[in-house]
Amino acid sequence: MTVPIIDDDSLQDERIAKDVARATAGDRQAFEELYRVHVNRVFALCVRMTNDRGVAEELTQDVFVRAWQKLSLFRGDSAFGTWLHRLAVNVVLNARKTEGRDRKRFGGRDAEPEEEPIEWQLSARPVTPGLAMDLEQAIGMLPPGARKVFVLHDVEGYKHEEIAEQLAITTGGSKAQLHRARMLLRKALER
Secondary structure (H helix, E strand, O other): OOOOOOOHHHHHHHHHHHHHHHHHOOOHHHHHHHHHHHHHHHHHHHHHHHOOHHHHHHHHHHHHHHHHHHHHHOOOOOOHHHHHHHHHHHHHHHHHHHHHHHHHHHHOOOOOOOOOOHHHHHHHOOOOOOOOOOHHHHHHOOOHHHHHHHHHHHHOOOOHHHHHHHHOOOHHHHHHHHHHHHHHHHHHHHO
16 A cells, blocks of 8 residues: 655645635634745845845835735635735835835935946955855845846746836846846956
C-alpha cells in the first residue's frame, strides 16, 4: 500500500483558500492569519520599490487595509498571494503619484525630483577597500524610475507591457529604464 505524498505547499494553499473565504465573510482572525502569511513578502516589495523602510512600513499597512476593503473582489482566478502582490504594486505606485501631485501643489516643483546621479552617490559614500557593494544598496541608489522598472521586471517578473501600463509610460520607456538600471548597477557593483 502506498501512502500519498502530501505537498506542504498544497496544504498551505488550502489553508489560505479557507482563510480567504472566512475573511471575505468578515472573520477578522482569518484575515489576521492572511496578514501573517503575506506581510513579509509585501513589506519586502514595498522596500525594494521605495528604498525607504519607513515609507514601506506605512505602505504595507495601506496594502492590507486596501486588501480588507477589497477582499470581496478577489475572484480566485489566481493565487491570493498573486492578487495581493498586484495590489501592493498598485498601492506603491499610487502613493508615488499622489506624492508627486502633492509636491507640485505644495512644493512648487514641476515634477518628481530625480535623485543625484549614481556616480556622485557612489563617490560620496565611504567604501571600505576590498568589500563589494551589496546589491540591495546598489538598487537603492538607482534613480526612482529606473529602480521601479528594475524591481518590477527583474525582481518581480513583470513584462514590459505590464510595467508600462502600471507606470503610465511606453513599453520602450520601460525597456530604456531597465537598460539604464542594469548599466548603473553593473557600474556600481564593479567598484
